[in-house]
Structure formats: structure tokens, C-alpha cells
Amino acid sequence: MKLSILIVNFNQKYFPRLCVEALKKSKVNFDYEIIFCDNDSHDESIEYLRKAKKEKTIELIEPHKNLGYGSGNNLAAKKAKGDYVLILNADITVEQDTLQKLIDHIEKHKDIGILAPKLVYHNGEIQPSCRRNFSIFDLFIKRTFLKKIWPFSNRYKKYIMKDYSHKDTQEVDLITGAFMLLPKHVFDKIGGFDERYFLFMEDFDLCKKVKKAGYKVVYYPSASAIHYHKRLSEGSFIKLLFNKVSWMHLNSAIKYHLKWKGR
Numbered sequence: 001m002k003l004s005i006l007i008v009n010f011n012q013k014y015f016p017r018l019c020v021e022a023l024k025k026s027k028v029n030f031d032y033e034i035i036f037c038d039n040d041s042h043d044e045s046i047e048y049l050r051k052a053k054k055e056k057t058i059e060l061i062e063p064h065k066n067l068g069y070g071s072g073n074n075l076a077a078k079k080a081k082g083d084y085v086l087i088l089n090a091d092i093t094v095e096q097d098t099l100q101k102l103i104d105h106i107e108k109h110k111d112i113g114i115l116a117p118k119l120v121y122h123n124g125e126i127q128p129s130c131r132r133n134f135s136i137f138d139l140f141i142k143r144t145f146l147k148k149i150w151p152f153s154n155r156y157k158k159y160i161m162k163d164y165s166h167k168d169t170q171e172v173d174l175i176t177g178a179f180m181l182l183p184k185h186v187f188d189k190i191g192g193f194d195e196r197y198f199l200f201m202e203d204f205d206l207c208k209k210v211k212k213a214g215y216k217v218v219y220y221p222s223a224s225a226i227h228y229h230k231r232l233s234e235g236s237f238i239k240l241l242f243n244k245v246s247w248m249h250l251n252s253a254i255k256y257h258l259k260w261k262g263r
Helices: 015-024 044-054 069-077 098-108 136-142 152-159 184-189 202-212 237-241 244-260
Strands: 003-009 032-038 059-061 084-089 092-094 112-121 179-183 216-227
Touching: 003 015, 003 044, 003 069, 015 032, 015 044, 015 092, 032 044, 032 069, 044 059, 069 202, 084 098, 084 184, 098 112, 098 179, 098 216, 112 202, 136 152, 136 244, 179 184, 179 202, 202 216, 202 244
Parallel strands: 003 032, 003 084, 032 059, 112 216
Antiparallel strands: 084 179, 092 216, 112 179
């Protein structure tokens, strides 16, 4: 088996179906499997996944509780038989050549520990899915009106790499966790995701661990996919103060910076 595609689902409505249908249209010269971990969904998505499992379209793991993103992927990875694991959000649809391009590239470059394609929102806008290393203040700027005010706007643009052409393949500091391809032996070597993060920062932490292990994190825009993305942790400052997800994000950010400070 060449590739194991790992997808964590939590009340993603019709997106898992769209995701699987797009994957099944992929033109590839290798075998792959699709493994879902469902974090106790109660919407139409779990009905689809159970039916797809019976039809042997996918493999489905149901822990019957919400494990979080990293833990859910780690559980799915235990079932993976592929040489590579693809961490994929349920709200992404691949192009027909996306998987083949990614596998071809990573097999030619054995020093890559994480490879990520260009992600495009459904309106055609390129998602800024690669990042530079950052401080907690950079996250605060990103989620408030400060990102529109100079000089904070320049700092924000640098963090999300607005100054970089997203047409070029490049080694980067960080990649968002919506779409990550890793050699399975690298994923296993670094111990997968750090399960102390329930949601947020587990992807950046994974990038840090991959780099510490001596591998590259690479943005590869020759391959692309569509991301039907909803920003969970952004909004007005007042909304952020009273938003449970925002406080979850802050908690993860503090854990991340305490872990990697000075390392």
C-alpha cells in the first residue's frame, strides 16, 4: 500500500461525501486507503460514513467521543498500512492529479518530512496555508483589527507570508494541518501528533517535530486542492473574548510557546 489518507470528522455535514467522491476520481498509479476517525458526530456525516464503511469505500473508526484533531489522526494512523500518510481535512476536495503529483514529488526528495499543496478557497482565493515562526502577539494581531493598521499590518503579512509568491515551491517554517503528506516512518519516528493539544497548534507542533528530526517542511503549489474553509478562531475582538473556541486556541498557543521556547 502506497498511501493512507487519514480524515478526522466532527459534524462536517455533507463534506465527507464530497471529499471521498473527489478522492475516488483521482488518477493515480498506486493503491491507497481512506481511514476516517469520527469524533462522535450527530449530523448527516456519520450516516454517510457508516454507509460508506459497509460498502467498503472507507474504513471507519468510532471512538464514540471527541478525541480532538491530533488524537483522532493518531488513532487513524494506527490502522494505516501505507508508506505515506496524508492528513486531510474533511472539507477539502482534491483535483484529479493532486495525489499523484504529491507522491511523485516526495518520492524524489527523501529529505522532505511534510509536503503540502496549494489550497484554494471555493471563491478562487489562495489560502495562506504556510507560515513563518511567530509569537503569541502575532496571533493576537491576526485575530483582531490590528492586522489592518500599520505597522502591525506589515508584521501580520510577514507572518502569513504575503510577501512570498505562492507559485513557487519553497521550504517553510510551518504548514497548516488541513493537508499534510508525510512518510509513515517519519510520522512514527516523531510520535505523531502531540495529544496535549485538543484543537489548534497540533499542526505547527508537528512541523516543529519534523524539522527537529532533520526533515524539511515544503510548500508545493504545483499540486492544489479546494478548501471549503470556515475560520473557527477569528472574528471581532468582543466576539473573541466570549468565544469558547478562541479561548481553546489561546490555551493551545500558550502550550505551544512554552514547549518550544528557546528550542
